Amino acid sequence: MPTVQACLFDLDGVIVDTAKYHYLAWRQLANQLGFDLTLEQNELLKGISRMESLDIVLGIGGVQLDEEEKSKLAAEKNVRYLELCKQITPDDALPGVRGFLDELRADAIKVGLGSASKNARTILTNLDMLTYFDTIVDGNRVTKGKPDPQVFLMGAEDLSVAPEHCIVFEDAVAGIQSGNAAGMLTIGIGEQSVLNEADIVIKGFDGVSVDDLFEKLT
Numbered sequence: 158m159p160t161v162q163a164c165l166f167d168l169d170g171v172i173v174d175t176a177k178y179h180y181l182a183w184r185q186l187a188n189q190l191g192f193d194l195t196l197e198q199n200e201l202l203k204g205i206s207r208m209e210s211l212d213i214v215l216g217i218g219g220v221q222l223d224e225e226e227k228s229k230l231a232a233e234k235n236v237r238y239l240e241l242c243k244q245i246t247p248d249d250a251l252p253g254v255r256g257f258l259d260e261l262r263a264d265a266i267k268v269g270l271g272s273a274s275k276n277a278r279t280i281l282t283n284l285d286m287l288t289y290f291d292t293i294v295d296g297n298r299v300t301k302g303k304p305d306p307q308v309f310l311m312g313a314e315d316l317s318v319a320p321e322h323c324i325v326f327e328d329a330v331a332g333i334q335s336g337n338a339a340g341m342l343t344i345g346i347g348e349q350s351v352l353n354e355a356d357i358v359i360k361g362f363d364g365v366s367v368d369d370l371f372e373k374l375t
Contacts, residue, residue, distance in 0.1 A: 161371060162322040164261055165312045165336075167204070168272035170328035171346050173249055173284055175274075176203070178241040183214055186234050192218040204329030206273050206302045207231050239276060245283040253362030258289045260367040267291045269312040271325070271335075273302055292316055304334035309341060324374075330354065342374055 169175045180199045187194040198217055202210040211231050215222060222230070261268055268290055270277055275296035281287040292315035294308050301307040313323050325336030328346040333355045336343040344359060345352030352358045357373050359365060 159321045161266060161324055161342075163267040163269060163313065163316045163318040164324045164326065165269045165271045165309050165341070166326045167328060167332050168270060168274055168277050168280065170203070171251070171326050172254055172270075172286065173245065173251060173280060175242060175245070175280060178238055181241060182234050182237040183210065185237055186230060187214055187218060190215075190218055190220050192220075204273060204303050204327075204331040206296060207235065207275065209302055235276070239279065242276065242280055242283065245280060247283075247285040250284050250286060251361060253365060255286070257362040257365065257367065258286075262289070264367060266367075267316045267318060269316055270294065271308040271312045272296070273299070273308070303329070303331040304338060306335050306339035309336055309339040313339070313341070327355070328352075344370070344374075 166172055169179070179202065180194075180196065183199065183202065184194045194214060194217065201213050208227070208231055211227055211234070215227070258268060269292040270281070270290045271294050273296050274280070277293055277295040278287065281290065292312055294311045294315065298311065299308045309323070309325055310320065313320050320340040323341040325332070325339070325341045325343045326346060327333050327336060327343060330352065333343050333345055333352055337354060343355040344357055345355030346359060346361060349358040359370070
């Protein structure tokens with residue numbers, strides 16, 4: 158295995174679980190348009206951009222709108238989501254992730270965020286975790302969504318680290334595909350059956366040390 162010089166993390170489902178807030182905001186939007194959005198349908202929205210998600214939601218409801226109306230609805234959804242995210246506190250970081258990031262810093266390994274979210278800085282601030290990240294590549298910077306590798310390649314470039322020396326941590330299939338396409342090692346956070354394209358899969362960071370995890374990649 159090449160020497161690990163940087164780790165790039167997705168946000169939702171890896172650092173913090175904001176999926177419930179996304180779901181509530183999208184479901185409220187669907188209800189407003191006269192239909193419902195199930196938890197199963199919500200899975201289709203993981204790891205992709207707001208406008209891509211809106212197109213999927215509208216497709217589920219059989220609703221057709223022009224671009225101006227879609228932009229307005231996407232903005233409304235984001236307002237709802239940010240209101241819900243105000244509830245986030247430092248205690249909402251997923252178990253073990255803060256300690257894992259502490260270990261990376263102690264080992265002088267650079268840390269970046271690669272997320273489709275346009276609200277990444279706000280969420281990290283609420284978590285009191287903004288200072289952990291040497292760079293943040295989010296929905297305000299990228300022009301191509303996952304599984305395109307742009308988000309992680311930008312992160313590697315920001316950190317001046319070659320892709321083969323980076324590890325991507327992702328909970329979504331599109332994110333794992335993005336990391337693989339970037340030529341990086343990928344670690345899935347979740348279920349092996351879902352994230353089988355990752356180099357390895359772990360349930361989460363609780364009880365996981367950096368050294369033990371990197372040994373599994375060799």
